Amino acid sequence: MKKVFLIIGIISSLCACRQENRYLGEGEGVLSLQVTMGEAVEVVSRTSLGDEEIEALKNDCKVRIYEGDKLIRKYSSWSSVPEKIDLSAGTDYRVRVVAGDSVSASLDKKYYEGVETFSVVDGQTTSVEVNCNIANTLVKVNFSEELKTYLASGAVTVSVDAANGALDYNWSEEGTESSVGYYMLPSGKEYLTCVFNATTKNGKKITQTNKIEPAKASTLYTLTYALSTEEPEHPTDEGGAFFSLKVDETPLYTQEEEIGIYRRPVIRVMSGEEEISTDSPWFLSLNSSVSPQIIMSGSSTLTTASVEGTLLEKLGLSGIIDLLSEESVGVLQQKGIILTIPAEAQGKQIVMDWGNSWNELLKEETMYSLRYVLADEQGKQRELDWQIVVSDMNAQAVEIPRFETWADRTVFYGEVIEGHTPGAETVYSFQYRKKGEEAWSQNIPAVLSGQTIKSDVLKGLTPGTTYEYRILEDTKISNMICEVTTEEASVLPNSSFENWSGDIPKLIYGAGESMFWDSGNHGSQKVDMNVTTPDSAVKHSGNYSAKLSSIYANKLGIGQFAAGNIFIGQYLETQMSRLTGHGVLGLGRPFASRPLALRGYIRYISGNVDKGGDKIANGTQDKGIIYIALTDGEGEEFEGTRWSFVIKTKESKFFDKNGANVVAYGDKIWEASTEGEGMHEFVIPFEYRSMERIPNRIMLVAAASEFGDYFQGSTGSVMWIDDLELIYEESKLPENLR
Structure with missing residues (x-):
């Protein structure tokens, strides 16, 4: 049978690197990935892959590289895989390559997968071949x-x-x-x-x-x-x-050499011929009768198997029960619970037959817990925390979709239990409380639509806090309690601009700290100048503000306009075009919260434009700008690091606020100088493009000259900013923004 396959090589040669004069440290190697596709995969349909399908698979394949169980490299398409990847010397690497469509069931969508282990040896060349076969x-x-x-x-x-x-x-x-x-x-x-x-x-x-x-x-x-x-x-x-x-x-294929790829142990629950989902609580009616079996399986011999929980305590069994001990077998058998290790499973499976031991426990409304822990000789583990709810309620509280819970608000969710039918006049509501507290809130009204029960948006919650909630059916209270944790109110590091280091370029972080903010100082250092500096004379609080000064940088008769600026991200490099230096900026840092607005303090002097052009004319007033955005997706990569967006002024490649990865955006433009010599409060609200998307990065740009990217503005424009704060709670917003 013909195969789709990938060739992956580990090359330690230094001369093939993309950048000149790039050397590896001691104990490092370089991973070079090459991809090719075989002619066809012939399966029962007797149809072969055409050239276009092969090319599509090759282009869309996803590559993941692991060190042990830790994912260290992730590429969503072949075009995003660098020519060379630096890796430390070691032997515990694994590469996984997948291509095609992974759907539950299809008559035409195929999924290909290949896995191979490899090692990186310092100073040597290693080649790895990964055969991607149909995984369906x-x-x-x-x-x-x-x-x-x-x-x-x-x-x-x-x-x-x-x-x-x-x-x-x-x-x-x-x-x-x-x-x-x-x-x-x-x-x-x-x-x-x-x-x-x-x-x-x-x-x-x-x-x-x-x-x-x-x-x-x-x-x-x-x-x-x-x-x-x-x-x-x-x-x-x-x-x-x-x-x-x-x-x-x-x-479908025969591996010449078997690779030890082990899955985590699996726990299945059977009730007669029916498999019971462990993804959610098992709801049992009062006085019902069940005889569940728990089937625990591993890819290799199980070395740990235990169970504990309130259900066992109700049966008079306290603590953690070791299911691999002979003593436990006898103790459980006295309660009517039979443990079996099938001989043909060779230690890879345990069957726990509860018999009729549950039935006496199902005569009152309550909730039980069970916690199973499994591990095998390969070190793979599985933990299952499961609840059994005994109730005659028709509805249950369920997990709230991630996007519904913000830092200060959420929407409670419930659903009608399968097989139950609530009365036409049934009234639903929710109660909640902070986890650890005793008292529950007043009832929060909810509406039944189809099988789903939802409350209105509940505001006024505390960021980064876990709450418990339960559903009420008329006046009857469910014993099923769910949890939800509000988003953290993440802050911007060094947002009062107190910490600085270096000389030229001036850096916006203290010695030994990590970079979060950066500026165009890296570009203007070529003329021994900084466009962004600390200022102790104009500030809102603390010792300093950030002073952004637009300048005309001139050295040896050669000069160009540079706007004072500061941004979340990193100045990556300067690209020269004759005598003009063009910046490459990586915008954005990892961030997963959803603030409502940005608050800060500003003083702005709008200079008369003396370096005008097609964006802003000479003789007009310059404009200052601050814009902020939340983004999702994989972003853009530059030399192995991903950013929300990579600006390249040489290519006229600038940030687009309407880009596909923009989750939320806000900006404010100052078209004239602020009054007086003090600082003024400003608030920039976020406009969310989708309420269901969760960001993974935040970016912010402030510039004393709005069109500084185009080398246009005023050499007299100066912006001071201080005490930037993300607002998460609606009560902290100005009245006109609530």
């Missing part, structure tokens, strides 16, 4: 000829579960060959459920369910349905096992 589980359905005699219609539905996609394979008398289905099996659900619904020629309905377990990735399962030979008669009105199912398992 494939299904093809065949029907025997004899079914024509008895069936009028039929279809096989193959799925993992209802939430993870399903595909139909129709039976027809013409015997048309079925399409191939491509599935992605989520962790903990390595199986396929096959349901054959058919109608006989005399109009009787037949349903038969089969389960393929375990199902494997990169494997084709050919399912062949025929009439069952176990039945003495052909299908009758009484029903029964009508169809026999033959499953042919065919690996």
Whole structure:
């Protein structure tokens, strides 16, 4: 079988680096990635990848490099992978390459994956080949000829579960060959459920369910349905096992050398034939009867398996129960709980059968907890914190979507429990409290829409605080308590501009501190000048403000206009165009909060424009500007570091406030000098483009000359700024902005 493959090489040669005179430190190597695609991947469909599809896969492949379990390099497309990547010498590296579409179930979307371990050896060259094969589980359905005699219609539905996609394979008398289905099996659900619904020629309905377990990735399962030979008669009105199912398992490729890639242990809960989700609490009605089984599995031998929780305490079992100890086996058995380690699993699986031990605990409304901890000999771990809720409520509080919770506000969410139907006149509300407090709030009204229950926006919360909330159904209070934590009110480091270091260029951080702010001082240092400096004469508080002075930098008869500026980010380099120096600036720093506004203090002197051009004319008044933005996405990369945006004045590449990655934006332009010699308060509100996007970076730019990027403005313009503050709580906004 032909393959799609990637060639990855680790090259320690220094002469091939992008930048001249770039040397590696001792104990470092260089990783060089090369990508090529093979001719085709021929699977059961007998169709090959065309040149365009191969090229698309190659261009869109994602590359992740790990050191141990830590992700150290991440590239979202092949075009973003640098020619050379510096890595420290070591042996515990792993590269994972994926391409294609990872969807639950599809007839045409394929997903390719390749993993390889490698080492970086100081001073040596290593090459690594990663073969990317189809990672899907494939299904093809065949029907025997004899079914024509008895069936009028039929279809096989193959799925993992209802939430993870399903595909139909129709039976027809013409015997048309079925399409191939491509599935992605989520962790903990390595199986396929096959349901054959058919109608006989005399109009009787037949349903038969089969389960393929375990199902494997990169494997084709050919399912062949025929009439069952176990039945003495052909299908009758009484029903029964009508169809026999033959499953042919065919690996899509064979690895010449097996690589030890281990998944984390998996915990599954079964109640009879039904699998119970552990992603949310299990709701059980009062006086119900269950016999759950907990199946714990690992890719290698389990070395740790324990359980604790209030449910065990209610049964008289306190503390942490070691499920691998013989003593625990006996103690649990006395409570009707059976532990089994199947011999064929070779220590990789434990089955905990609770029997009927829960039933006495389901006679009063309450909530229980269980905490499972697993680890295997490869060091892979799995922890499960799970709740069992006993209640006759029709609704439950549920997790609040991330975007709904800000620093000072949230919206409470609930939903109707599956299988329950609330009364038409039922009134819902919520109560909340800070975690650790006793008293609950007054009722917060909520509205039922479909199956979802939502409150109005609740404002006035405290940033960075965990709250508990619960739902009420009329006057009945649910015992299910959920938590939500408000966003942190993150601050801008050195936002009062008290810390400085260096001479030329002047740096906006103290000795030994990390850079957050930067300026054009790196460009103007070529003429022994700073455009941004500390000033103790004009300030709002503390010792200094930041003074931004627009200048005409002249040395040896060669000069150019430079605006006084300060920004969040870093001045990256100067690119020369004849005698003109052009800056490359990386804007933005990591940031994940959502403030409502920026507050600060300013004094501005607007000079008469003497370095005008197409943006602002000579003789007019200069303008000062401050703009701030929150961005998301991967941003732009420059020499291995990602920024919200990279400005390149030589290419006339400037920040676009309407860019696709801008989550929120705000600005203020001063068209004249501020009054007097003191500083004035200003507030710039954020305008959010989407209330559902969470930023990952913040950027801010202040300039004494708005068009300084174009080398236009006034050499008489000066801006002082001090005490910048992000506002998160609506109560702290000016009245006109609330």
